[in-house]
Amino acid sequence: xxxxxxxxxxxxxxxxxxxxxxxxxVHCGFCLATCPTYQILxxxxxxxxxxxxxxKQMLEGAAVxxxxxxxxxxxxxxxxxxxxxxxxVEYGKLLDIGRKLAESKxxxxxxxxxxxxxLATMLPQKKLFGGLLKLGRMAKPFLPATLSLKxxxxxxxxxxxxxxxxxxxxxxxxxxxxxPALAPQINEAATRVLDGIGISLxxxxxxxxxxxxxxxxxxxxxxxxxxxxxxxxxxxxxxAGAEAIMMTAxxxxxxxxxxxxxxxxxxxxxxxxxxxxxxxRDVSEVLLSEEAALRGWLARRGPRExxxxxxxxxxxxxxxxxxxxxxxxxxxxxGHTIMPVSxxxxxxxxxxxxxxxxxxxxxxxxxxxxxxxSAPQPDVIATANxxxxxxxxxxxxxxxxxxxxxx
Amino acid sequence: xxxxxxxxxLQSVLPPDCxxxxxEDLKPFETDGLTAFRNIPDVVxxxxxxxxxxxxxxxxxxxxxxxxxxxxxxxxxxxxxPVDGAVLLAMTRFNRILSIxxxxxxxxxxxxxxxxxxxxxxxxxxxxxxPDPSSQIACTIGxxxxxxxxxxxxxxxxxxxxxVLSIRVLTIxxxxxxxxxxxxxxxxxxxxxLLTGSEGMLAVTLxxxxxxxxxxxxxxxxxxxxxxxxxxxxxxxxxxxxGVLPAGLEMMDRLAVEAAxxxxxxxxxxxxxxxxxxxxxxTQEEVSEDVMRVREILLxxxxxxxxxxxxxxxxxxxxxxxxxxxPAVGRLAxxxxxxxxxxxxxxxxxxxxxxxALSEQHALPVANVFHAGDGNLHPLILYDANRPGEWEKAExxxxxxxxxxxxxxxxxxxxxxxxxxxxxxxxxxxxxAELGAFHGIKACFDPDGLLNPGKAVPTLHRCAxxxxxxVRGGKLPFxxxxxx
Numbered sequence: 092x093x094x095x096x097x098x099x100x101x102x103x104x105x106x107x108x109x110x111x112x113x114x115x116x117v118h119c120g121f122c123l124a125t126c127p128t129y130q131i132l133x134x135x136x137x138x139x140x141x142x143x144x145x146x147k148q149m150l151e152g153a154a155v156x157x158x159x160x161x162x163x164x165x166x167x168x169x170x171x172x173x174x175x176x177x178x179x180v181e182y183g184k185l186l187d188i189g190r191k192l193a194e195s196k197x198x199x200x201x202x203x204x205x206x207x208x209x210l211a212t213m214l215p216q217k218k219l220f221g222g223l224l225k226l227g228r229m230a231k232p233f234l235p236a237t238l239s240l241k242x243x244x245x246x247x248x249x250x251x252x253x254x255x256x257x258x259x260x261x262x263x264x265x266x267x268x269x270x271p272a273l274a275p276q277i278n279e280a281a282t283r284v285l286d287g288i289g290i291s292l293x294x295x296x297x298x299x300x301x302x303x304x305x306x307x308x309x310x311x312x313x314x315x316x317x318x319x320x321x322x323x324x325x326x327x328x329x330x331a332g333a334e335a336i337m338m339t340a341x342x343x344x345x346x347x348x349x350x351x352x353x354x355x356x357x358x359x360x361x362x363x364x365x366x367x368x369x370x371x372r373d374v375s376e377v378l379l380s381e382e383a384a385l386r387g388w389l390a391r392r393g394p395r396e397x398x399x400x401x402x403x404x405x406x407x408x409x410x411x412x413x414x415x416x417x418x419x420x421x422x423x424x425x426g427h428t429i430m431p432v433s434x435x436x437x438x439x440x441x442x443x444x445x446x447x448x449x450x451x452x453x454x455x456x457x458x459x460x461x462x463x464x465s466a467p468q469p470d471v472i473a474t475a476n477x478x479x480x481x482x483x484x485x486x487x488x489x490x491x492x493x494x495x496x497x498x
Numbered sequence: 499x500x501x502x503x504x505x506x507x508l509q510s511v512l513p514p515d516c517x518x519x520x521x522e523d524l525k526p527f528e529t530d531g532l533t534a535f536r537n538i539p540d541v542v543x544x545x546x547x548x549x550x551x552x553x554x555x556x557x558x559x560x561x562x563x564x565x566x567x568x569x570x571x572x573x574x575x576x577x578x579x580p581v582d583g584a585v586l587l588a589m590t591r592f593n594r595i596l597s598i599x600x601x602x603x604x605x606x607x608x609x610x611x612x613x614x615x616x617x618x619x620x621x622x623x624x625x626x627x628x629p630d631p632s633s634q635i636a637c638t639i640g641x642x643x644x645x646x647x648x649x650x651x652x653x654x655x656x657x658x659x660x661x662v663l664s665i666r667v668l669t670i671x672x673x674x675x676x677x678x679x680x681x682x683x684x685x686x687x688x689x690x691x692l693l694t695g696s697e698g699m700l701a702v703t704l705x706x707x708x709x710x711x712x713x714x715x716x717x718x719x720x721x722x723x724x725x726x727x728x729x730x731x732x733x734x735x736x737x738x739x740x741g742v743l744p745a746g747l748e749m750m751d752r753l754a755v756e757a758a759x760x761x762x763x764x765x766x767x768x769x770x771x772x773x774x775x776x777x778x779x780x781t782q783e784e785v786s787e788d789v790m791r792v793r794e795i796l797l798x799x800x801x802x803x804x805x806x807x808x809x810x811x812x813x814x815x816x817x818x819x820x821x822x823x824x825p826a827v828g829r830l831a832x833x834x835x836x837x838x839x840x841x842x843x844x845x846x847x848x849x850x851x852x853x854x855a856l857s858e859q860h861a862l863p864v865a866n867v868f869h870a871g872d873g874n875l876h877p878l879i880l881y882d883a884n885r886p887g888e889w890e891k892a893e894x895x896x897x898x899x900x901x902x903x904x905x906x907x908x909x910x911x912x913x914x915x916x917x918x919x920x921x922x923x924x925x926x927x928x929x930x931a932e933l934g935a936f937h938g939i940k941a942c943f944d945p946d947g948l949l950n951p952g953k954a955v956p957t958l959h960r961c962a963x964x965x966x967x968x969v970r971g972g973k974l975p976f977x978x979x980x981x982x
Contacts, residue, residue, distance in 0.1 A: 092533055092832070092833065092883070093533070093832075093833070093883035093884055094884065095884075114832040114884075115828055115829070115832075116828070117533070117824075117825050117827075117828035117833065117834065118529065118530075118531060118533045119531055119572060119633065119636075119824065119825040119828075120530075120531060120570050120571050120572040120633065120636045120637075121572075121633065121635055121636050121822075121825060122636075123570055123571075123572075123636050124570075124612055124614070124635045124636040125635075130593075133544065133590045133591035133593060133610070134515070134544055134590075135526060135527065135571065135588070135590070136518075136523060136526060140526070140571075141526045144525060144526035145522070145526060148522070148525050148526075153521075153522070153525070154522070155522065156520070156522060158520060158522050158523055159522060175635070176825070177761045177822035177823075177824075177825035177826040177828070178761075178825045178826060178828030178829060179760075179761070179828075179829055433618075
């Protein structure tokens with residue numbers, strides 16, 4: 092596509108990167124087909140191609156208003172378009188640049204500023220969020236539905252935790268920000284399975300939010316700070332021989348895998364960030380590469396009840412990390428039956444804080460997704476990311492679990 | 499410019515989010531899949547109900563305001579290019595499948611439904627919609643009807659016109675017409691054939707009833723590699739002459755293979771000068787027999803390698819690369835210009851050779867991806883729009899290719915339509931008598947010329963101007979018209 096970037100941008104690193112990405116787009120329109128917001132709203136401005144054009148004109152120096160910002164806000168960042176794009180347009184990276192620029196040119200209404208600041212401050216802090224969640228559980232009857240439905244009941248008391256023996260093989264695991272409070276059972280299950288195949292998981296003391304929450308709310312510097320803090324927390328363990336940094340939330344996984352990209356201009360961290368990204372693996376990737384050991388453990392443990400499972404692949408897993416079919420295969424190995432689900436490429440509408448910021452579009456997508464997931468009448472819906480899990484559970488009585496809990 | 503009075507009338511029939519007026523919102527609609535042509539629309543309407551469409555048509559008709567229709571904006575002839583002073587009317591919100599009748603094997607759909615979505619919805623009944631343009635993931639059925647779109651499988655199963663049973667349309671006066679029926683033939687003039695491919699010049703489609711076909715019992719894809727593009731071209735004719743009618747018969751040259759492989763990882767042989775993809779379908783026995791025959795013919799035609807897809811997954815990969823080949827070429831150059839001419843199959847080797855010479859003459863690379871079976875060429879001219887003068891060079895190269903097709907007894911469009919892109923070549927294809935007949939038909943439906951003005955059918959004056967620059971064999975085309 093022809094481009095003519097504004098003089099003030101064209102020689103900056105971001106301007107050059109944006110220009111490179113824009114020029115790979117040939118405006119074919121394939122991306123419209125798999126964009127969730129375009130499916131719902133039917134306006135090209137709410138599609139990847141429309142947003143690319145909006146960003147292009149902004150980068151070329153045209154006046155920008157709240158309209159552009161709104162259409163960029165409405166993007167779920169699911170990156171389904173990147174999977175569909177034959178020309179290899181790196182839409183997600185362009186959007187990071189576009190959102191930052193739009194926000195610098197357009198003032199948000201104060202209410203929006205406060206809401207976004209509050210989310211970016213509270214959610215990434217494990218302890219603060221845990222405390223707020225406790226309060227929320229007590230105040231649940233008084234909260235608006237968009238919020239109260241997202242609050243899961245307290246997890247069951249942790250019964251029968253087997254003693255975990257330390258192994259020579261070690262991997263780091265990220266606790267994350269909201270997951271320890273909302274669903275501690277996920278990392279417990281992962282620890283149990285990994286122990287079964289002879290790997291010890293370590294949670295590094297100071298590691299916390301991966302940075303995605305603030306970064307995508309456009310507090311990009313705050314996001315980068317979280318990334319640096321995690322790198323510092325993990326580095327000694329990496330040097331001590333941790334084989335990998337394992338993720339049980341695909342939303343965090345996709346972000347940590349891109350630390351190298353986000354910190355490439357940071358001379359102190361660029362190299363370490365690239366190494367951390369290279370070591371990062373989703374729990375499904377770890378188990379796939381240890382399939383023989385997994386089969387051995389499953390055989391020793393003996394059969395468990397098998398379920399009919401509808402699997403929702405989070406966008407951060409299938410589009411962000413391009414991991415497809417792996418979880419389904421592992422669940423099948425464990426004796427479960429995977430049900431066929433239509434429109435499996437589409438987002439469930441959770442998308443980090445999106446479900447709180449764009450509740451209308453988000454709930455339409457959730458209901459559409461739940462329609463497809465529940466059609467084959469499963470016993471359980473499985474997914475691979477905490478955000479999708481709580482979002483989907485808020486709209487269905489069918490239990491929604493992290494798939495690793497089903498092993 | 500559209501008068502404020504007319505804008506106010508449009509506002510009175512459309513909710514605010516159905517009418518875009520700010521330049522910021524309008525610019526993304528300035529072009530479709532053919533980005534070399536751009537024009538910012540004055541206003542974009544995104545109606546949600548048929549009544550709103552009717553009201554827009556009435557307002558435009560009464561006020562003499564032109565209208566350009568748009569579907570997914572994937573067209574590659576500039577058919578949805580905005581026209582000055584016109585309303586750009588996008589039908590994308592009409593995206594519901596109204597009904598599927600598996601016994602009668604038909605589907606009733608709104609015009610904004612994606613081509614592929616029809617086959618997906620019909621899949622549980624083991625049925626599908628046959629025409630499959632490469633953009634089928636995104637392009638709408640309304641756009642397919644407007645352009646009479648083709649695709650890989652049209653060799654055996656026909657174009658859009660052969661697969662649509664009936665359409666419900668609105669005329670510029672806002673009157674509703676139902677054309678065709680659920681039966682295979684209807685009495686009277688064949689208006690269905692007339693409207694299919696009329697490029698938004700005669701009416702706007704509200705509903706389409708399409709034929710669904712049972713999925714073949716078995717399909718198999720054979721891939722053949724050639725060390726010479728001419729040999730590949732000759733093999734195409736040999737397959738058809740050998741009595742096999744493949745479901746699809748496609749050719750890609752080295753550049754196209756390189757780009758498609760980078761996207762689809764289909765395992766295409768990267769060292770070949772050309773590859774052919776041959777799909778045969780039918781019963782188990784028919785397919786087994788045809789695959790054997792096709793392999794023999796291809797080897798006899800000089801194929802250096804003939805490979806049969808191992809399983810369905812590999813078949814899908816073979817096609818995924820081909821279907822994404824156009825945009826995948828975006829990996830080789832910042833811009834490409836996709837042509838769409840047809841020639842008789844027997845001329846393939848000669849035309850390909852001439853095209854290579856033209857490529858050298860214009861100093862622009864060309865990637866070839868095409869429906870070889872029906873002689874429908876899609877040369878992709880690679881250029882860089884940011885380099886001054888390069889687009890003009892690409893456009894001239896393109897015009898030469900189309901005129902090369904006509905000289906070989908072919909035509910200037912196989913399936914992409916004329917739009918704005920090939921309007922001058924219409925003057926090469928037709929004389930004033932034929933163009934006069936087109937103008938007569940246009941006047942019956944749209945006497946004021948409000949629907950998609952300036953597209954698809956050139957005025958005789960336009961041809962005279964174009965012809966004046968293209969004196970061929972000492973003969974001045976359209977000599978009877980005054981020059982100015």
